[in-house]
Structures are given as structure tokens and as C-alpha cells.
Amino acid sequence: MKATQGTTYRMLGSRLNDLSLQLEEFRKIGATGKKLNRPSDDPAAIRPVLNTRKQLSNVDRYMETMGQALDKMQAADGHLEHVENIMQRVKEIAVNVVNGSLNNEDRSVLADEIVNLRQELLDAANGKVDGKYLFSGYKESTKPFAENPAYDPVLYDPTDHTTWPYQYQGDDNPTRLEITPGEKLQVNLTGNDLFFGTSTWNSTPPPNNSVEPGRYDVFSVLTRAEEAIRANDQAGLQTSIADIDGASDQTRRLRSQMGNRASRVETAMHHQEAVRIDLKQILSRYEDADAIEAFNTIVQQENAFQAALNVTGKVSQLSILDYM
The missing domain is CATH 1.20.1330.10 (f41 fragment of flagellin, N-terminal domain)
Known part of the structure; x- marks a missing residue:
């Protein structure tokens, strides 16, 4: 039982961490207006962007x-x-x-x-x-x-x-x-x-x-x-x-x-x-984010993160009850 709870906690923690990182990335896109802020964002686009x-x-x-x-x-x-x-x-x-x-x-x-x-x-x-x-x-x-x-x-x-x-x-x-x-x-x-x-x-x-x-x-x-x-x-x-x-x-x-x-x-x-x-139009196609799409994505990611956070809280409460 304890092993199963530990696995569940690790999975939920990993999911929360992933969602948090994704939310941070989308917030950065929303703040800068750029979907390409560093080479790792889209490696295939780096060469044409630099050229x-x-x-x-x-x-x-x-x-x-x-x-x-x-x-x-x-x-x-x-x-x-x-x-x-x-x-x-x-x-x-x-x-x-x-x-x-x-x-x-x-x-x-x-x-x-x-x-x-x-x-x-x-x-x-x-x-x-x-x-x-x-x-x-x-x-x-x-x-x-x-x-x-x-x-x-x-x-x-x-x-x-x-x-x-x-x-x-x-x-x-x-x-x-x-x-x-x-x-x-x-x-x-x-x-x-x-x-x-x-x-x-x-x-x-x-x-x-x-x-x-x-x-x-x-x-x-x-x-x-x-x-x-x-x-x-x-x-x-x-x-x-x-x-x-x-x-x-x-x-x-x-x-x-x-x-x-x-x-x-x-x-x-x-x-x-x-x-x-x-x-500049060519560069915009590679770099610029769609403002409406970025906003909607941020809202979706925030909702997903909040939902995962709620699930984690409920699982934590059930686990405490098991020990009472």
C-alpha cells in the first residue's frame, strides 16, 4: 500500500512539475510575443532565423x-x-x-x-x-x-x-x-x-x-x-x-x-x-506568436495545472485518512 502511495505521489509530483514548466514557457511566450526565445524552442528554425x-x-x-x-x-x-x-x-x-x-x-x-x-x-x-x-x-x-x-x-x-x-x-x-x-x-x-x-x-x-x-x-x-x-x-x-x-x-x-x-x-x-x-515577415513567421492563441494556451495550461494541483491535494487527504 505504501509503495503504491509513493508511486502515486511521484507521478503526481512529476506531472505538476511538467505542467509548471510548460506554464512558465507559455507565459514567457505571452510576455515576449515570441514563440522562439532560445534555440531549444525550435532547433529546425534556428538556421533560417539566423540567416x-x-x-x-x-x-x-x-x-x-x-x-x-x-x-x-x-x-x-x-x-x-x-x-x-x-x-x-x-x-x-x-x-x-x-x-x-x-x-x-x-x-x-x-x-x-x-x-x-x-x-x-x-x-x-x-x-x-x-x-x-x-x-x-x-x-x-x-x-x-x-x-x-x-x-x-x-x-x-x-x-x-x-x-x-x-x-x-x-x-x-x-x-x-x-x-x-x-x-x-x-x-x-x-x-x-x-x-x-x-x-x-x-x-x-x-x-x-x-x-x-x-x-x-x-x-x-x-x-x-x-x-x-x-x-x-x-x-x-x-x-x-x-x-x-x-x-x-x-x-x-x-x-x-x-x-x-x-x-x-x-x-x-x-x-x-x-x-x-x-x-521581417519571414522572421515573424518563425518567431512571432499568435497573441490570441498564446492567451488561450496559457488559460488552458493554468486550468490543467490547477486541476492537477487539486487532484494531488485530494490524494494527500485520502492518504492521511488511511493512517487514522
Whole structure:
């Protein structure tokens, strides 16, 4: 009789322990909303879950990098829009001087305006976003442009950058971003290409940087226009007007290239966002618990545990009576 009671107690105790552990697991599922909280919950699902999480991590990395690049590209576009407006105003001034009958004082006022516009151009060329210069190539912590204290208009030579009114302190390295696996896209414009009209830049002596044929050193274009106005050099102004048009076209062309690249980045971001949604849905199918089902299961397990507890209590009472 005692052996039978001992066996019964052990069976009931084991049943209570099992129900208690199961209830704890279902309560954890209800609290976390996840049916997969550790590898032992579903060993077959671990590998696809880990693979999906890795893919999600890669997508998040792509999205963060592209978002930062797009912020810089949009900031650069804003500065280039301002540059275009500056060039338009400089042309208006030059045309006004050529077509008008201005005295020395009038010309001086307009020349001073070009000086101010050139300073605005310098500010745009030295534009920043998040504390980093936009047009310095890899040298994002280096201000790309500075005035040349040794500039002499008499010595100006478009084939010798040391004689130019402004000096470039960045480099010619393009920033290429991997926007999709295997696809890299240039997401910056370098100052030498944009403002100096040269696609390469060598900062080591002897100087060998020169404005490429059909391209323009934008700073020098403004400087030469200012000098021609002060000197009332009509021929020089006619040349300046043509150069201003060329420099404006150069800016618009490079800005358009940047705009096309920005559009490509936006498209890639939309694609990656769609991929992220798909991956999260896949992960949800493996990990997420049905809230209603989890609640019902918890109620069922609590009822089963309470019933087992009641049975154990009744058996215990009967056993005590046997000894009375």
C-alpha cells in the first residue's frame, strides 16, 4: 500500500512539475510575443532565423550608409543651386557693364558686388554637412578652398595652379558607395572637378595641374570678370561673359550628374526597404506568436495545472485518512 502511495505521489509530483514548466514557457511566450526565445524552442528554425537576421543586418547597414550619402548629396545640391544663382548674377553684371554707359564709380560698385559673390562662391565650395566638407574628396576634415595670398593677376597662368586666385586643398578621390551587392556608385563631387575644371589633382610639386580644354576654373572666371570691370576692359568682359556661360554649363552638368546619382540611391533605398519588409515577415513567421492563441494556451495550461494541483491535494487527504 505504501509503495503504491509513493508511486502515486511521484507521478503526481512529476506531472505538476511538467505542467509548471510548460506554464512558465507559455507565459514567457505571452510576455515576449515570441514563440522562439532560445534555440531549444525550435532547433529546425534556428538556421533560417539566423540567416534572415544576418540579411536584415546587411539591409540595415546598406540603408544607413545610403541615407548618410543621400543627405550629403542633397546638401551638395543645395550649394550647387546657389552657385548657379551666383553665376547668373555675375553674368547679369557683366552684360550690364558691356551694354551700359557706366562711370568709374558705377563699375566699382558692380565690381565690389562680384567680390562679394565670389566670397559666397567660396562659402558654397567650402560647404559642410555633419561637420564634414562636401567637396574635399577623401579629405573631409580639410577645408577644400582658400585664397592664394601670392595671387598676381599679371602672373596668372591657367596651366599653373599656383598662380590661380584660390588654391584647392582637397584631393581628387571619388567616394564610391556599394548600394546593392556588387554595384558601386560615386556619391560625391570633388572640388577640383567642380570648381577648377580638372578631373585629376596633384598637390605635390612641381605644379602640373591645369584647366582642361573646354572647362573652367570658376573662381578665376569671377576674378577675371571683376578685373575687367574695374579696368573697363570691353574685350576682356566679352571673354568673361563667354567664360561665365561655360562655367555655368559646367556647374549644371555636374549638378545634373549628382542628381541622377541621388535618384539612383533613392531607388536603391526603396528596394532595400521592400527587402527589409519581406525579411521581417519571414522572421515573424518563425518567431512571432499568435497573441490570441498564446492567451488561450496559457488559460488552458493554468486550468490543467490547477486541476492537477487539486487532484494531488485530494490524494494527500485520502492518504492521511488511511493512517487514522
